[in-house]
Amino acid sequence: MKFAKIVFLLAGIYGLVVIAPLYFLEGAVVAQSGKVVNHPEFYYGFAGVTLAWQIGFLLISTDPVRYRLLMFAACVEKLSFVAAIAMLFAQGRVDMTMVFGAGGDFVLLCLFVAAIVSTRGQRYATDAES
Numbered sequence: 001m002k003f004a005k006i007v008f009l010l011a012g013i014y015g016l017v018v019i020a021p022l023y024f025l026e027g028a029v030v031a032q033s034g035k036v037v038n039h040p041e042f043y044y045g046f047a048g049v050t051l052a053w054q055i056g057f058l059l060i061s062t063d064p065v066r067y068r069l070l071m072f073a074a075c076v077e078k079l080s081f082v083a084a085i086a087m088l089f090a091q092g093r094v095d096m097t098m099v100f101g102a103g104g105d106f107v108l109l110c111l112f113v114a115a116i117v118s119t120r121g122q123r124y125a126t127d128a129e130s
Contacts, residue, residue, distance in 0.1 A: 001122060004064035004071075004115035008057045011108050015054035022047040033097075053077050064115065066124040071116045078109035 022029070026043060030036055037043045057074060060067040085102035088094040 001064050001119055003118045005061050007111045007115045008061035008064065008071075008074075011111070012054045012057035012061060015050070015057060019047060019050045019054060063124060064119050065122045068116065068119050068122075071112055071119075075109060075112050075116070078105045078112060082106045082109060 023044070026037055026040070029043075053074070056070065060070055060074065064071070082102045082105050085094060085098050089096075089099050
């Protein structure tokens with residue numbers, strides 16, 4: 001359980017540090033990529049949903065056994081981004097910068113799967129049992 005706790009705690013903290021600044025960096029993202037954000041609702045929607053997941057990761061870290069089923073949804077969150085970037089890269093629609101970003105999510109996906117395996121068969125104490 002300690003492994004899963006550490007994985008999700010670090011993932012949540014890392015995600016907050018990386019994602020929260022997106023709310024203030026739209027101009028910098030445009031300057032770096034050279035592409036205008038044509039649909040700011042998608043940009044800020046991505047930032048918001050992703051930020052919410054970081055809070056979910058922190059929640060999982062408080063009691064990985066209790067929130068084990070949520071780990072499967074966390075894996076879907078990571079896999080959906082990794083798969084999307086892989087397909088877009090294969091079509092020539094994103095550059096290597098996005099591939100490297102998705103690489104970090106792929107590493108987290110692998111760690112999340114390992115966390116699921118490490119908590120298999122463990123039980124958590126319910127309020128009635130305490």
